Amino acid sequence: MDGPTAGSAGRWLAVERLCMAVRPVVDVLARAAPRLAVAVVVLQLASGLITTGVLLASAAAINALLAHALNAERLRAALPAMIFLAVAFTIKLALDALTTRVRAELSPRVHRIAQAQLLEASLKVELAAFDDPSFYDQLHRARDRGVMHMETATDSLVDALAALVGVAGAALALFWLDPVLLPVLAVALLPQAWGAFAVARLHMASMPETVSLNRQVDMMIELATDRDNAPEIRSYQAQDYVSAEYARSADAMQAHLVQLGVAEARVRTLGSVLSALGVAFTFGVLGWLLWTDRLPLAAAGATLFAVRTAGQALERLMQVGSSLFEKGLYLADYRAFIEQAAQRQRPLAGAQAAAIPALIELDRVGFHYAGRRDDPALRDISLSIRAGETIAFVGENGSGKTTLAKLIAGLYQPAEGHIRWDGTDIRDIDPRSLADRIAMVLQRPVRWPRSASHNVRVGRHARVDPGDTALKQAASDSRAQEVIDRLPQGWDTLLSRTFRGGVDLSGGQWQRLAVARGLFRDAPLVIWDEPTAPLDARAEHAVFESLRQLARNRTVILITHRLASVRNADRIFFLERGRLVEQGRHEDLLAADGRYAELYKLQTRLHALEAASTA
Numbered sequence: 001m002d003g004p005t006a007g008s009a010g011r012w013l014a015v016e017r018l019c020m021a022v023r024p025v026v027d028v029l030a031r032a033a034p035r036l037a038v039a040v041v042v043l044q045l046a047s048g049l050i051t052t053g054v055l056l057a058s059a060a061a062i063n064a065l066l067a068h069a070l071n072a073e074r075l076r077a078a079l080p081a082m083i084f085l086a087v088a089f090t091i092k093l094a095l096d097a098l099t100t101r102v103r104a105e106l107s108p109r110v111h112r113i114a115q116a117q118l119l120e121a122s123l124k125v126e127l128a129a130f131d132d133p134s135f136y137d138q139l140h141r142a143r144d145r146g147v148m149h150m151e152t153a154t155d156s157l158v159d160a161l162a163a164l165v166g167v168a169g170a171a172l173a174l175f176w177l178d179p180v181l182l183p184v185l186a187v188a189l190l191p192q193a194w195g196a197f198a199v200a201r202l203h204m205a206s207m208p209e210t211v212s213l214n215r216q217v218d219m220m221i222e223l224a225t226d227r228d229n230a231p232e233i234r235s236y237q238a239q240d241y242v243s244a245e246y247a248r249s250a251d252a253m254q255a256h257l258v259q260l261g262v263a264e265a266r267v268r269t270l271g272s273v274l275s276a277l278g279v280a281f282t283f284g285v286l287g288w289l290l291w292t293d294r295l296p297l298a299a300a301g302a303t304l305f306a307v308r309t310a311g312q313a314l315e316r317l318m319q320v321g322s323s324l325f326e327k328g329l330y331l332a333d334y335r336a337f338i339e340q341a342a343q344r345q346r347p348l349a350g351a352q353a354a355a356i357p358a359l360i361e362l363d364r365v366g367f368h369y370a371g372r373r374d375d376p377a378l379r380d381i382s383l384s385i386r387a388g389e390t391i392a393f394v395g396e397n398g399s400g401k402t403t404l405a406k407l408i409a410g411l412y413q414p415a416e417g418h419i420r421w422d423g424t425d426i427r428d429i430d431p432r433s434l435a436d437r438i439a440m441v442l443q444r445p446v447r448w449p450r451s452a453s454h455n456v457r458v459g460r461h462a463r464v465d466p467g468d469t470a471l472k473q474a475a476s477d478s479r480a481q482e483v484i485d486r487l488p489q490g491w492d493t494l495l496s497r498t499f500r501g502g503v504d505l506s507g508g509q510w511q512r513l514a515v516a517r518g519l520f521r522d523a524p525l526v527i528w529d530e531p532t533a534p535l536d537a538r539a540e541h542a543v544f545e546s547l548r549q550l551a552r553n554r555t556v557i558l559i560t561h562r563l564a565s566v567r568n569a570d571r572i573f574f575l576e577r578g579r580l581v582e583q584g585r586h587e588d589l590l591a592a593d594g595r596y597a598e599l600y601k602l603q604t605r606l607h608a609l610e611a612a613s614t615a
Helices: 003-032 034-066 072-124 127-131 133-177 181-225 230-235 239-291 297-343 401-408 431-436 452-460 466-478 481-485 507-521 537-550 586-592 595-614
Strands: 359-367 378-386 390-394 416-421 438-441 525-529 555-560 571-576 579-584
Touching: 003 034, 003 072, 003 133, 003 297, 034 072, 034 133, 072 133, 072 297, 127 133, 133 181, 133 297, 181 239, 181 297, 230 239, 239 297, 359 401, 378 401, 378 416, 378 555, 378 579, 390 401, 401 525, 401 555, 431 438, 438 507, 452 466, 452 507, 466 481, 466 507, 481 507, 571 586, 571 595, 579 586, 579 595, 586 595
Parallel strands: 390 555, 390 571, 438 525, 525 555
Antiparallel strands: 359 378, 359 416, 571 579
């Protein structure tokens, strides 16, 4: 696209981008502090009217003083206008102070609401959304940049309103003095407006590349400064590699910014030349109006003052507009995430899940992750689980064991087939009700940066536990009490090294707390996903002893690749590449001499060799 059409399209694109930047801010303002937002608008409009009054009163006062020789009578004639000016300036100061006070409360409220909105959307979105790379990237852009820029964009929006009202106030004053002065103001301001707008368009056009390069630089800085990454970077002597990758991204960023700065300097120079021509034209027109006695000297002085006031306001408006353009991409990311999250929430309604499900049935269930339709994680899975059973999902890594458990728990929805709890499809069950019946202990549990007590109680945070009876029992059954006894403040110890006075735990110690968390939840269906992987042999034996006791009153799904751990399971389901290939009791599967028997014998030989080497 070339010529005027391209320029027009670019200008409309710039205006559209500005509106996109403003809209999410206005939406959050409406939720955060509608009264304060209205107050800011009213205060700014009042300030604009005061500006108009000051310009008109200045012209009247000067005219009264210069009409004839200065004497007491002329001073008395000018006194009302001078008193009005004094009062107007006082009111203007009061309005500015009040606006500053309102803004001090407005920005933090906007930040709070924007952050809460993002948190709420993230918690309500379905789990499958986190497996969608585009959605996950969008979430992080909204989290890392969108919320931060929402607060600063609020300040920019208030500044833009103030500048816009300032220009309008000066224009209204000139129209009152003489309508012919409006074109004079336009000619004086248009070159300046063109220059500022052209710079804003440069920034807008370069913003996608700026953002992309900036993210690459930030990624390497985060990699180098993250505590969890520090050991591996040093053990692999990767410091030079990280520095080189940072330098590559930073050099590209520097070259891009230099190129942008040179282009901006050219536009600003041309804008300054045109602005000088506009000012010269303004002086010429004012001289002609004075020469022909069409405009009093006082009005000419007020015109120059109005042009200067409007020019300063316009320059501020363009600076703020440029800032909003820059924030527009980040704010667009924030808004897009909120909208996408709203569409990817499961409705919190439906039938209540059975308090203790008597039968869970899977009928030809299939599932694939986002963007991997041609590579399903599960295919044609059919099985049943009865209340009180301990069943095991076993198989090699990537066979679909954990995915299958998450489907049974309702965390994912099957792409094909049906999962029924006592005859009710889980799609028709209230997700909150379903989740209430399940306790999951994962291989990589959340390490809550709270006290040891909170790390266990979060399993069912609203549970009433007089005398900490259930807490202590869960800790005893999981052997987490041994970990607690070694902590400096016991249950009250903060488990995070990122805060003063906090401590960290080993992987096995964290896993014991995670098992205790699952026990404290006290749900009828327990899903154990490699819960003892980081534990030593003694701790693992103790946990499985507790598991066998708990299984008497619960339905247990055990996921593991350690086949020796599932010998006592009521039934074992062996998965391979997303398919259920074998099922039965341990003895039956060994007798069948299939894939389960092959892996079991292999693991038995390996354990025997390990035992011999340590003997």
